[in-house]
Amino acid sequence: xxxxxxxxxxxxxxxxxxxxxxxxxxxxxxxxxxxxxxxxxxxxxxxxxxxxxxxxxxxxxxxxxxxxxxxxxxxxxxxxxxxxxxxxxxxxxxxxxxxxxxxxxxxxxxxxxxxxxxxxxxxxxxxxxxxxxxxxxxxxxxxxxxxxxxxxxxxxxxxxxxxxxxxxxxxxxxxxxxxxxxxxxxxxxxxxxxxxxxxxxxxxxxxxxxxxxxxxxxxxxxxxxxxxxxxxxxxxxxxxxxxxxxxxxxxxxxxxxxxxxxxxxxxxxxxxxxxxxxxxxxxxxxxxxxxxxxxxxxxxxxxxxxxxxxxxx
Amino acid sequence: xxxxxxxxxxxxxxxxxxxxxxxxxxxxxxxxxxxxxxxxxxxxxxxxxxxxxxxxxxxxxxxxxxxxxxxxxxxxxxxxxxxxxxxxxxxxxxxxxxxxxxxxxxxxxxxxxxxxxxxxxxxxxxxxxxxxxxxxxxxxxxxxxxxxxxxxxxxxxxxxxxxxxxxxxxxxxxxxxxxxxxxxxxxxxxxxxxxxxxxxxxxxxxxxxxxxxxxxxxxxxxxxxxxxxxxxxxxxxxxxxxxxxxxxxxxxxxxxxxxxxxxxxxxxxxxxxxxxxxxxxxxxxxxxxxxxxxxxxxxxxxxxxxxxxxxxxx
Numbered sequence: 012x013x014x015x016x017x018x019x020x021x022x023x024x025x026x027x028x029x030x031x032x033x034x035x036x037x038x039x040x041x042x043x044x045x046x047x048x049x050x051x052x053x054x055x056x057x058x059x060x061x062x063x064x065x066x067x068x069x070x071x072x073x074x075x076x077x078x079x080x081x082x083x084x085x086x087x088x089x090x091x092x093x094x095x096x097x098x099x100x101x102x103x104x105x106x107x108x109x110x111x112x113x114x115x116x117x118x119x120x121x122x123x124x125x126x127x128x129x130x131x132x133x134x135x136x137x138x139x140x141x142x143x144x145x146x147x148x149x150x151x152x153x154x155x156x157x158x159x160x161x162x163x164x165x166x167x168x169x170x171x172x173x174x175x176x177x178x179x180x181x182x183x184x185x186x187x188x189x190x191x192x193x194x195x196x197x198x199x200x201x202x203x204x205x206x207x208x209x210x211x212x213x214x215x216x217x218x219x220x221x222x223x224x225x226x227x228x229x230x231x232x233x234x235x236x237x238x239x240x241x242x243x244x245x246x247x248x249x250x251x252x253x254x255x256x257x258x259x260x261x262x263x264x265x266x267x268x269x270x271x272x273x274x275x276x277x278x279x280x281x282x283x284x285x286x287x288x289x290x291x292x293x294x295x296x297x298x299x300x301x302x303x304x305x306x307x308x309x310x311x312x313x314x315x316x317x318x319x320x321x322x323x324x
Numbered sequence: 325x326x327x328x329x330x331x332x333x334x335x336x337x338x339x340x341x342x343x344x345x346x347x348x349x350x351x352x353x354x355x356x357x358x359x360x361x362x363x364x365x366x367x368x369x370x371x372x373x374x375x376x377x378x379x380x381x382x383x384x385x386x387x388x389x390x391x392x393x394x395x396x397x398x399x400x401x402x403x404x405x406x407x408x409x410x411x412x413x414x415x416x417x418x419x420x421x422x423x424x425x426x427x428x429x430x431x432x433x434x435x436x437x438x439x440x441x442x443x444x445x446x447x448x449x450x451x452x453x454x455x456x457x458x459x460x461x462x463x464x465x466x467x468x469x470x471x472x473x474x475x476x477x478x479x480x481x482x483x484x485x486x487x488x489x490x491x492x493x494x495x496x497x498x499x500x501x502x503x504x505x506x507x508x509x510x511x512x513x514x515x516x517x518x519x520x521x522x523x524x525x526x527x528x529x530x531x532x533x534x535x536x537x538x539x540x541x542x543x544x545x546x547x548x549x550x551x552x553x554x555x556x557x558x559x560x561x562x563x564x565x566x567x568x569x570x571x572x573x574x575x576x577x578x579x580x581x582x583x584x585x586x587x588x589x590x591x592x593x594x595x596x597x598x599x600x601x602x603x604x605x606x607x608x609x610x611x612x613x614x615x616x617x618x619x620x621x622x623x624x625x626x627x628x629x630x631x632x633x634x635x636x637x638x
Contacts (some may be wrong), residue, residue, distance in 0.1 A: 053440065060436055060444040068451035070511070071458060073477065074466045090477045132357040139354035151355060156632050158366060160625035162572035164594035165618040168601035168610045169369030169376070192365030195358050200632075253459040255575045256594075260602055271461035275579060278468050282584035288469050295462040306457035 074299070078102070078292035085288050101293035111294065113266070114273035117183065118252060121269060124187040125251035126244050129194045133243065134236075136195070137202035142211060159196035167260045174261055181264040189257050194247045201246065205239025245309040249302060270298045370618075373611045381608035391608075398612040408596075408613070414502075415571060415592040422506050422513075422573075423566040429510060430517025431559075437518065438525045449519075456515035464579040467508050471495075495585040502590070508576050513566060520562050524555035557631075564628050568621060574598070593617050 077085060079097030105111050139145070140152055170189055171180075179185030209232050217227040255271045262272060277291040377398055379391035402408050433452070437445045458466075471478050473493040482489035494500045528551055536546050552559075574594030581587045581595065591599060593613065601610030 056436060057440050057444045060440045060448050063433070063436070064444075064447045064451040067448075067455050067511070067514075070463065070466045070470060071451075071454045073470060074462070077469065086475055088475070088480065090480050128361075132361060135354040136358040139351040143351035143354075145348070145351040148351070151359075152636055153629065153633065154362075156629040157622065157625065158362060160568065160621060160628065161366065162594075162617060162621055164572045164574045164597060165614045165621065166366065166369050166373070168597060168607060168614055169373040170365065171601065172372060172376075172607065173365075173369050188361065189365050192361045195361060199358060253461070255461050255578075259578070260598070271459065274461045274465055275582060278465055278579055279582045281468060281472065282582065285474070286472075288472070288475070291465055292469065295465045299457075299459055299462040302459045302462075303454065303457040307453060 071299075074292050074295055077288055078296045080289055082287050082289050086285075101287075101289040102297070104290050105293050105297060108290075110268075110273060110276075111297070114268050114270050117262075117267060118270040120183050121187050121190065122248050122251040124183065125190040125194060126247045128187070128191045129198055129247040130240060130244050132191065133195050133198035133202050134206075134240070136199040137206045140199070141203045141207040155196045155199050159200070163193065163254075163256045167257055170257065171260045181262055181267040183267075186258060186261050186269075187251075189261065190251045190254060193254075193257070194250050198243045198247060201243050202236075202239055205236055205243075208239075209235045242309050245305050249305060249309075252302060274298060373614055376607055377611035377615050379608055381606065381611075398608050402609065402612050402616075411591050411593060411596045418502060418506065418573070418592060419567060419570040422509050422570045423563065425506065426510050426513045426517055426566050426570075427559075427563055430514045430562075431521055433514060433518035434521035434525055437522045452515040452518055455511060456519075458512070460512070460575050461579065463512060464508070464576060467504075468579070468583045471504055493584075495580060495583055498585075498589045501580060501585050505573075505576055505580055508580075509570060509573060512576075513569070517562055517566065520558060521555060524558035525551065528554050561628060561631060564624065568624050568628070571624070572617065572621065 076092070076094050076097075078101055079094035079099070080091060081098070081100060084091050084096075136151075136155075140148055174180050174182075174185040174189075177185065179188075213235075214224075214227045214231050217231045218224060222230065253271065254269075255275070258269045258272055259275070262268060268276070274291075274294060277286065277294065280286060281288075281291075376391070378393060378395055380394050380397070381391055433448070437448055440448070455463075470476055471494045473479065473491055473495075478494075479489045479492055482492075494504050532550060533546060536550055541549070572594055573592060577590065577592050577595050578598065581590055587595065587599065594617075597610050597613045597617070600606045600613060
């Protein structure tokens, strides 16, 4: 949980801005043998690229395809590659199954609590480390960086005992506390970049022009930070929404399952009896769709938010 | 994350107008909430875990007996247990092989993205993004369906190719269990690696590459003497992160075990802790293994944290 693949802590945000191409003049100038084979080579690489794209996206496609097909079709020995004649019956069945909506409610509540408190705590922390030089700052930054690397798997037993002694097993608040603590370090680190991107000079200029410190902050700094807060908020949401390990340990009661735990029930059931895979795939699709939308959104936002400085021109 | 922006903040001069005393306390007040929640949810459990790992925590303690302090006995028991060593060896092997394969495929993908036409590159990026965005549990249900022994598409395709994979159960044999687990983890991790390395590759100046090409440097030479040295820092960090993440892989293994395999033969460190702590309530041993995993992770993370700190200083 502490940092999944999404945590691009390094400067590793994909940029789609600079297409790389060998400049055409070279190809014309150099009549060497290496350049003649360049074009066919590029076509071969293009074909390879398309094939790899198809392989990589196949599981996602297969989820959508199966979610639209009735169980009778899925149970045949030959796979049906396209969802012709499909319907949304599986989705209807998932909604009317009675367990999806409580899990959705649970996940949503936990995600919202996590996002709100995480943003608040992390924003204050980021403000401290990017705007102030204070004794202990270095230790705090070090702790933040180290903590975000700690694996949930190395702590969940103790967290389970802690929540047990606080009477917070199977509770929304208990899980949220663990999630906030797990996400806050990386969010501080992420917001630090954004806060530092808004120069204090800008705020001071506004104060010289007659705004109070609070007004200057609300009118100048806060709007400039909005992209950063959105990106961090989406990050926290994704972490809380997708988290499995801590939820598995802390929420053992069937009536307090989050969506990942609810999905896990289907996998467990598939071990012993024939599964209605169409419904399982519809359920997975429902869990995945908000995540995919948010994820694609934050990908672009993170790049633009990080690149655009506060002072332009 | 953005070194450029950071420089701006650090360049700002001390503000003379601000009351001195108040300004001194402000940063400490600001970090209170974050520190409080970290101490509650991570600090306290860490301390508890460390103490518990040195106590005897058996059945009697579950019924309220005060625990007996046994110093490092649990660790001695743990590291003289051949099963623990089997789990450690399995975890290390799985982690190193998976991280290696992920890096190799990710690097090749990044080079491919760099070489192909824009349209192909965007197609590749979209499918990688979709795989990357999939929530891990949803992805696991899909993979369980793909490899399902009765009606899974993998068995159908392999049987269609004339191989005997009708009703083949991939999860029954530990070796093929880990092969499947590796394929899944690689599928999930490659997008991050490919995108990061691709971002690194776009930093390599085209002019230099063209000049080298004009001077007659082959592709392999350009790769070795220009591209790799420039992206080496990115490669090192990503490899390190992959190793750390693959060492603690839990969700994928746990969910594949759920789908029907023998847990004792397929346990990695994470699932072993789960089995000890939640399965058999042996909190002392579970804590000892947890501490071992934490120490291992912190040791590995140290290089990563150091490079991030450098970024903070710059």
